[in-house]
Amino acid sequence: MQLDQRKTMILQAIIDDYINTAVPVGSRTISRKSGVGYSPATIRNEMSDLEELGYLAQPHTSAGRVPSVKAYRLYVDELMKDSRRLTSDERETMSETLSGRSRKIEAIIRNAATMLADTTHYTAVIVAPQLSTLRIRHLQLVPVSDKLALMIIVTNLSIVKDALVRIPEGIDADELYAISRTLTRRLADKPLDAVRQTFSEILRESGTYRRLMGEALSVIEKKLEEEDDASDIVVSGGPNLLNYPEFSDVNKAKNYFAVLESKEVLRELVRRDGGMDVTIRIGPENGVPALNDCSVVTANYRAADDAMGTIGIIGPIRMDYNRVMSILEYVSRALSEILSDMQ
Amino acid sequence: MQLDQRKTMILQAIIDDYINTAVPVGSRTISRKSGVGYSPATIRNEMSDLEELGYLAQPHTSAGRVPSVKAYRLYVDELMKDSRRLTSDERETMSETLSGRSRKIEAIIRNAATMLADTTHYTAVIVAPQLSTLRIRHLQLVPVSDKLALMIIVTNLSIVKDALVRIPEGIDADELYAISRTLTRRLADKPLDAVRQTFSEILRESGTYRRLMGEALSVIEKKLEEEDDASDIVVSGGPNLLNYPEFSDVNKAKNYFAVLESKEVLRELVRRDGGMDVTIRIGPENGVPALNDCSVVTANYRAADDAMGTIGIIGPIRMDYNRVMSILEYVSRALSEILSDMQ
DNA sequence: TGTTAGCACTCATTTTGGTCGAGTGCTAAC
DNA sequence: GTTAGCACTCGACCAAAATGAGTGCTAACA
Numbered sequence: 001m002q003l004d005q006r007k008t009m010i011l012q013a014i015i016d017d018y019i020n021t022a023v024p025v026g027s028r029t030i031s032r033k034s035g036v037g038y039s040p041a042t043i044r045n046e047m048s049d050l051e052e053l054g055y056l057a058q059p060h061t062s063a064g065r066v067p068s069v070k071a072y073r074l075y076v077d078e079l080m081k082d083s084r085r086l087t088s089d090e091r092e093t094m095s096e097t098l099s100g101r102s103r104k105i106e107a108i109i110r111n112a113a114t115m116l117a118d119t120t121h122y123t124a125v126i127v128a129p130q131l132s133t134l135r136i137r138h139l140q141l142v143p144v145s146d147k148l149a150l151m152i153i154v155t156n157l158s159i160v161k162d163a164l165v166r167i168p169e170g171i172d173a174d175e176l177y178a179i180s181r182t183l184t185r186r187l188a189d190k191p192l193d194a195v196r197q198t199f200s201e202i203l204r205e206s207g208t209y210r211r212l213m214g215e216a217l218s219v220i221e222k223k224l225e226e227e228d229d230a231s232d233i234v235v236s237g238g239p240n241l242l243n244y245p246e247f248s249d250v251n252k253a254k255n256y257f258a259v260l261e262s263k264e265v266l267r268e269l270v271r272r273d274g275g276m277d278v279t280i281r282i283g284p285e286n287g288v289p290a291l292n293d294c295s296v297v298t299a300n301y302r303a304a305d306d307a308m309g310t311i312g313i314i315g316p317i318r319m320d321y322n323r324v325m326s327i328l329e330y331v332s333r334a335l336s337e338i339l340s341d342m343q
Numbered sequence: 344m345q346l347d348q349r350k351t352m353i354l355q356a357i358i359d360d361y362i363n364t365a366v367p368v369g370s371r372t373i374s375r376k377s378g379v380g381y382s383p384a385t386i387r388n389e390m391s392d393l394e395e396l397g398y399l400a401q402p403h404t405s406a407g408r409v410p411s412v413k414a415y416r417l418y419v420d421e422l423m424k425d426s427r428r429l430t431s432d433e434r435e436t437m438s439e440t441l442s443g444r445s446r447k448i449e450a451i452i453r454n455a456a457t458m459l460a461d462t463t464h465y466t467a468v469i470v471a472p473q474l475s476t477l478r479i480r481h482l483q484l485v486p487v488s489d490k491l492a493l494m495i496i497v498t499n500l501s502i503v504k505d506a507l508v509r510i511p512e513g514i515d516a517d518e519l520y521a522i523s524r525t526l527t528r529r530l531a532d533k534p535l536d537a538v539r540q541t542f543s544e545i546l547r548e549s550g551t552y553r554r555l556m557g558e559a560l561s562v563i564e565k566k567l568e569e570e571d572d573a574s575d576i577v578v579s580g581g582p583n584l585l586n587y588p589e590f591s592d593v594n595k596a597k598n599y600f601a602v603l604e605s606k607e608v609l610r611e612l613v614r615r616d617g618g619m620d621v622t623i624r625i626g627p628e629n630g631v632p633a634l635n636d637c638s639v640v641t642a643n644y645r646a647a648d649d650a651m652g653t654i655g656i657i658g659p660i661r662m663d664y665n666r667v668m669s670i671l672e673y674v675s676r677a678l679s680e681i682l683s684d685m686q
Numbered sequence: 687t688g689t690t691a692g693c694a695c696t697c698a699t700t701t702t703g704g705t706c707g708a709g710t711g712c713t714a715a716c
Numbered sequence: 717g718t719t720a721g722c723a724c725t726c727g728a729c730c731a732a733a734a735t736g737a738g739t740g741c742t743a744a745c746a
Binding site: 103104137138140142143144150152154158160162164173177181236237238239242243247248249250251253254257258261 | 446447480481483485486487493495497501503505507516520524579580581582585586590591592593594596597600601604
Binding site for chain 4: 024026027028040041044045047048058061062063064
């Protein structure tokens with residue numbers, strides 16, 4: 001049995017309807033739709049076939065049918081081609097919101113997240129740029145006590161990271177500045193990844209301050225490792241999902257918010273993969289068992305040509321993929337532009 | 344009609360029971376309790392009086408009674424004096440968790456929040472130190488483009504803030520360092536508040552760089568204003584409240600999480616007031632209508648003698664005030680010690 | 687041969703009515 | 717002042733019945 005044109009049309013109609021109503025859809029509903037020239041009986045026969053093919057499922061005998069994951073997959077991969085474009089009005093509003101007041105990347109990202117949540121009515125997740133994808137602009141050691149200095153790492157996009165470094169006693173602020181200058185000179189404009197390679201070279205040249213330099217470098221390295229799997233994640237619109245009947249069960253809600261609280265799981269959920277523009281993970285495809293009945297749509301953003309982070313939407317499986325995809329495409333592009341200008 | 348000793352005893356028993364079960368408590372339940380030598384009928388009479396006095400309410404005619412806000416207030420103010428102390432085991436565990444690995448204040452605070460949430464099974468909120476309560480340690484201008492520098496403000500507790508400053512074209516890194524040094528020298532160890540007072544004095548001395556200095560100072564000032572009402576807030580254990588029957592309604596849950604998402608409302612909720620050790624706000628007293636059936640308990644923490652921020656617990660009105668109070672007292676003190684040592 | 691009307695059937699949901707039991711208020715007796 | 721007794725209230729629970737959306741199958745139709 002094959003998916004002929006009529007079956008496809010009916011399946012699409014069912015999915016569309018289910019996305020809107022969240023109620024199992026019956027043959028009559030489809031038959032009544034304008035453009036469908038068949039009686040409920042005919043539709044029933046086709047639905048029966050579609051069920052056998054694994055595209056539909058029945059919650060119970062006398063209910064309508066709901067699309068299976070396989071159906072959504074087909075929908076997303078094939079049936080959705082005619083991407084419903086956003087209205088120019090919508091685009092404009094989004095652009096305006098994005099290019100709002102702030103020039104600080106943290107604020108921009110938080111801003112973008114709430115905007116995404118508000119326009120999609122789902123939950124938005126944004127992963128901030130990872131340390132390893134950034135380039136060093138400036139390094140600065142600042143004394144904070146006899147034994148400790150704060151190493152401040154300024155990167156492109158003006159992202160600032162800091163870490164404590166032990167220093168030999170008796171060293172003064174000016175000496176620290178001199179060291180900072182050397183480090184900056186050697187590391188500036190290198191991606192943070194490159195610190196490792198330059199490591200021994202710098203050490204060889206560093207004379208008196210060999211020990212301190214070594215410590216500074218290893219702190220950067222440690223920081224890299226730590227933060228690469230711990231870059232900031234901003235979540236917005238968690239409560240939005242409670243508007244959907246899928247989440248009327250408090251227990252499901254609890255699990256859901258537990259996931260949102262765990263940065264680790266979230267990171268896993270929106271992990272970047274492939275160079276794909278937009279990635280769609282339907283239900284169990286997202287790999288987080290607690291979120292089996294959520295779908296996750298993600299897109300990457302970049303600054304200049306470097307991949308930076310990911311923006312994503314979490315919603316019920318019957319989410320409006322078409323709209324979400326368009327929005328993510330648009331926003332990731334806009335965000336990339338903003339960041340590239342900030343370089 | 345007065346609250347004699349027996350009435351008080353009965354009221355306390357009712358509150359205790361209701362805190363444990365969340366079920367309206369009837370006369371028989373109280374009568375059966377060991378130590379109560381009265382029949383249900385007598386208890387009923389007293390309960391009727393207590394209702395008239397405004398301490399109890401009946402959900403419907405044939406249900407038991409539930410304590411009113413007035414009752415909880417009395418409970419908290421008078422009846423709870425014999426503070427149930429924490430076991431030394433509990434204290435030890437908490438101390439250990441608090442003095443965990445990290446030396447960075449952000450990590451310490453996040454850590455403390457999850458610990459509070461885990462041990463109380465309610466929601467924990469911690470307001471990070473406000474900028475204006477900190478002292479400047481070091482100022483540093485770092486060039487990020489022809490026209491912009493990043494001003495990095497290192498304060499005590501190694502808290503780092505940064506802001507963009509316009510700079511005249513053609514100025515180089517060493518000059519910026521010189522300026523940074525002047526600024527640092529003039530402002531070091533002053534509370535950030537004092538920047539205003541030193542303002543004109545610094546300007547008068549600053550010669551060539553008058554303009555830049557002025558800008559730097561006003562940026563600090565702006566930052567102060569901004570951040571003082573926007574200091575970071577960490578929330579943990581939001582989903583915990585979903586375990587309580589009070590929140591089995593999805594709509595309530597939605598409102599609740601909406602509040603947790605809004606830093607502004609949260610800040611209002613745990614606003615510091617008075618020098619009180621621990622503040623308890625019962626139900627509507629918390630001033631946030633959406634959280635009418637939540638209580639909020641807060642305590643302040645300090646570094647050395649400066650008030651820094653607030654830790655708080657949000658829970659259902661029938662929360663275990665006794666335990667929560669003890670925990671907050673203990674944790675705020677422990678946190679204060681840790682921060683004072685970091686100075 | 688594909689389409690459809692008709693019909694018996696299924697089954698979740700809603701409605702209805704009845705019982706149960708926890709709890710109350712009141713009264714009268716102790 | 718305390719308590720036993722009793723009628724009463726009212727939500728919770730349960731089972732039976734009604735409802736209705738939807739199905740599968742069959743036979744008739746074009």
